[in-house]
Amino acid sequence: MNIRNLISYLLLIIFLGVVQIFFLKNLALFGVAFVFIYLLGILILPISIRTVPLLLIAFGLGFLLDVFYETIGMHTAAATFLAFSRSLWLRAISPTGGYVDTEEPSLSEMGFGWYLSYSLPLIFAYSVVFFTADQWGTGGFLGVLNKSFFSSIFTCLLVILVQLLFFKRRRGI
């Protein structure tokens, strides 16, 4: 990651954070579908990044969101979990021959099918951890699954949309 990438990454994080905190905080479609667009900031990190800095970035991002959401620890726990499972999941779904000339796991680099199978399970895992922490001891597990399912679909949709709208395209998709 050179200095130019770093700056554009920081800009992306600020953009996602502002959108998440100011516009998406109280948004819930039908009361079940939440959006965690800031997860794009963790998903977009280069494939070659080591797990330790990845975990620390995710922890920091989750904590930043928690402070504004008044849900101390919940986003942090979920984002850290997502970061850890990301490196395992990337290994599990690596294409034959490994990740060679590609650097970041984005929609334009990897294609639609791969990206969906990369992001959807990770966002779902995130949502399950988050809503379990949120409803601990109160709601049933069914409610957790319900919210996680719709939230992950909605988030995934927006993550893809943001990339289609704002990211440079390298290949025609």
Next chain:
Amino acid sequence: MLRILQFLYRIRAFILFVFLEVAAIWMIVSNNSPQGAAFFNSSNDLIGSVLKQQADVVQFFSLAEDNEALTSENAEILQKLLLLQVKPDSVSFTLDSAFAATYQFKGARVIGNSLRFSQNYLTLNKGSKDGIKPGMGIFNPDGVVGRVKSVSENYSVAFSLLNTGLMVSSKIKSTDVFGSVQWDGKSSSEARLLFVPRHVKTQEGDTIVTSGFNAVFPEGILIGIISKVAPDEKDPNYLNLTIKLSTDFSKVSYVYLVENTQFNELDSLYRQSEVSNEY
């Protein structure tokens, strides 16, 4: 020894992961215990000011509605004032001064609010500098809103009534039967009234108000209206009552805070006599 260190080094990512998760869970637990000190939340000055900027912009759009609500409340208060001024009898009794000064009211503005999670919180634009203390009750002209959790110098964070951790002592207005209102984490317009015995006769449409027993709220502040009566499946001794909340939590903008000046005295009395005051 070297091999153990090598092994530990190899799984360092996993160790860090476990450590971070434990830290996060510790934060969740310490934040959710009512007595636990909340270190980081929106009562922090920096975050509070960001939320305030946002509220400034958003609430500009609801100014007309807020004005209307204030006007109608003013009218209501004027009506009550009229009743006080006209004395039907020439003899008037002055209230006990201790009773009269029990409750103190303050006003504040909501600058942060959530309603879609199981634990929802409000952020208010006043803090210890303005005399806000943890434990104060919050309501608006429509009904009960919540209770203050922690304060900083300029801001404070409060449990919303839409928080599964908050219980409000309440009663059915017509029959004076008391119970506890608690949110069940489902719909943001409905809550439960707990601990109402089975033999009590209630029906849909009965009004629920605060009981004044736990010394947080004065007696008689509206909470909601019973919308469904059913026997409790888990515990046959009690009724399962669903309440339609009178406060629209998506529109709370200006609120009143109430402090019982004798709360500490009452509380220590309860403790001294080893009575747990659940309601």
